[in-house]
Amino acid sequence: MSIQTLTQAIELGRLDGAGQARLVRTLQVSAEELIEATNLRIEHSRSALNAVCWAGAAPHPRGQSISESLLFAAPVLLKDSLDCIGLPSRAGSRARGLRPAATEYAFVGALRGMGVAIVGKTSMPEFGLLPSNEPLLYGATRNPWNSTYSPGGSSGGAAAAVAAGLVPLAHASDGAGSIRIPASCCGVFGFKPSRGANYAARAAHPIEDLICSDSLITRSVRDAAYSHALLGGSLARAQGAQHRPLRIGLTFENLLGEPPDGKVRDATQAAARLCEALGHAVVPIPQPFDGRRIMVCIENLWGRLGAEALFGISEVGSDEALLEPWTIGLARWGASRPPAQALLKEVQAITGKIQSNWPAVDVLLTPALKRPPLKTGELGPEVAFETLLMRMFDYVSYTPVANIAGLPSMSVPLYWTDENLPIGALFTARRGDDAPLFALARQLEEAAPWVDRWPPVYSEN
Numbered sequence: 001m002s003i004q005t006l007t008q009a010i011e012l013g014r015l016d017g018a019g020q021a022r023l024v025r026t027l028q029v030s031a032e033e034l035i036e037a038t039n040l041r042i043e044h045s046r047s048a049l050n051a052v053c054w055a056g057a058a059p060h061p062r063g064q065s066i067s068e069s070l071l072f073a074a075p076v077l078l079k080d081s082l083d084c085i086g087l088p089s090r091a092g093s094r095a096r097g098l099r100p101a102a103t104e105y106a107f108v109g110a111l112r113g114m115g116v117a118i119v120g121k122t123s124m125p126e127f128g129l130l131p132s133n134e135p136l137l138y139g140a141t142r143n144p145w146n147s148t149y150s151p152g153g154s155s156g157g158a159a160a161a162v163a164a165g166l167v168p169l170a171h172a173s174d175g176a177g178s179i180r181i182p183a184s185c186c187g188v189f190g191f192k193p194s195r196g197a198n199y200a201a202r203a204a205h206p207i208e209d210l211i212c213s214d215s216l217i218t219r220s221v222r223d224a225a226y227s228h229a230l231l232g233g234s235l236a237r238a239q240g241a242q243h244r245p246l247r248i249g250l251t252f253e254n255l256l257g258e259p260p261d262g263k264v265r266d267a268t269q270a271a272a273r274l275c276e277a278l279g280h281a282v283v284p285i286p287q288p289f290d291g292r293r294i295m296v297c298i299e300n301l302w303g304r305l306g307a308e309a310l311f312g313i314s315e316v317g318s319d320e321a322l323l324e325p326w327t328i329g330l331a332r333w334g335a336s337r338p339p340a341q342a343l344l345k346e347v348q349a350i351t352g353k354i355q356s357n358w359p360a361v362d363v364l365l366t367p368a369l370k371r372p373p374l375k376t377g378e379l380g381p382e383v384a385f386e387t388l389l390m391r392m393f394d395y396v397s398y399t400p401v402a403n404i405a406g407l408p409s410m411s412v413p414l415y416w417t418d419e420n421l422p423i424g425a426l427f428t429a430r431r432g433d434d435a436p437l438f439a440l441a442r443q444l445e446e447a448a449p450w451v452d453r454w455p456p457v458y459s460e461n
Helices: 006-013 017-025 031-049 106-114 156-163 180-186 221-231 262-277 291-315 325-334 340-356 385-395 400-405 434-447
Strands: 052-055 075-079 117-122 169-174 190-192 213-218 247-250 281-284 363-367 409-416 422-429
Touching (some): 006 031, 017 031, 017 221, 031 117, 031 156, 052 156, 106 221, 156 169, 169 180, 180 190, 180 409, 190 213, 190 434, 221 434, 262 363, 262 422, 262 434, 291 325, 291 340, 291 385, 325 385, 340 400, 409 434, 422 434
Parallel strands (some): 075 117, 247 363
Antiparallel strands (some): 052 117, 190 409, 363 422
16 A cells, blocks of 8 residues: 555544554555655644654664564654654753754663654653643644644643544653643543553653653553553553442542532533443542642642753753743742752652542542643743743642652543533542553443544644
8 A cells, every 4th residue: 555645644544553553464554654644644734733843753673573562663753852862852942952862761662662663753841841832942732623722731742643643652741740631632542650650761860750650642542551561660550451340439629629610520520420321339529638738749849840950951051041931930939949858758748648548439530620721822931920830730730649649540531512622531540550540441432432533633624
């Protein structure tokens, strides 16, 4: 099969990663043709989405049989912060150059071992410090469901690319919700693994090692489950989990005890009804954690990460004037936060309290975000710092508990508003219970499939 038209490329893009890989295994399409089709889709989407900041293949793994991986040759985009030999790594910042990375970490090595085709990088906010995707370096990425809305962040380019069918899989990282937030905004599946359930994706760092997890944003649960099993350490046991009735705790209020927007409440309630229809027990419970303490902790950690970003730029001699106003403001604000060691002790204390006071449920169901997707500009890096700080932590007030305590958590695309904007349902479990979440996700996908639901940008026009 020779990919000669955009229509053919789009048709291939409707398949998930396992589906595209199967075409290669059965010799219906070559690996080169998959990349050719991917490049056509990326180029077609450039003006409409602005999701891909670097299109170009990384060196392809050699010497592996095509039968060894269910995702062999499936095209994958990496987040702009993930170092991959041969590709630039700018983390959305004008203060970083285009020099290709000379090293890469275990996570990329595991990707290469899967035999996937790395075809470029996705856009992200500067250093991943905002839950939107409007870096001054690349300009705003647009939500494929409605171009006036944000795809979320910080893995917004990844989620937009998967939602629009540019690739079936895209790397994403999550320090306060950055996998699950854009997955919710773009109507795709986003899974944050347990702490310790994935290989290292960056250099050792005391804060990021605790709160950050990496995975692949996908359209299908099978792609996510399979890649999780191959990208993970000793806690990754996604394959083979059996369906069983779960006790699911339903909480609407955020970590500050506040209710969500009405449309978000409707979406979460619809997810709860679906879970009950599948035989699970859904029990309303109050916010089970000391949410205010968790929010103060993530705010302080975020400030420290901003301060370290500014310090890192100074160390390599880059011009601080190239940093965005939000990054500079966060760095200055973060300099007055408690020192890193004190914050790490606080993370450990909160984690211990959550583990010992987990409610009598298997899984928690909450909104992913307080509001539906935001308009582009509401969380832009040039918004006045104090206003942006308040907006950000008001918007992102459900997801951080999983980062602080190292819990597995997933946003599942089960609901679209009357305006055709997706709202994800957030499911979170105890640390190490990644497999039951995947089993639940497979049930939900089968009962309310989203695979054939495509945004308006996914067309040849």
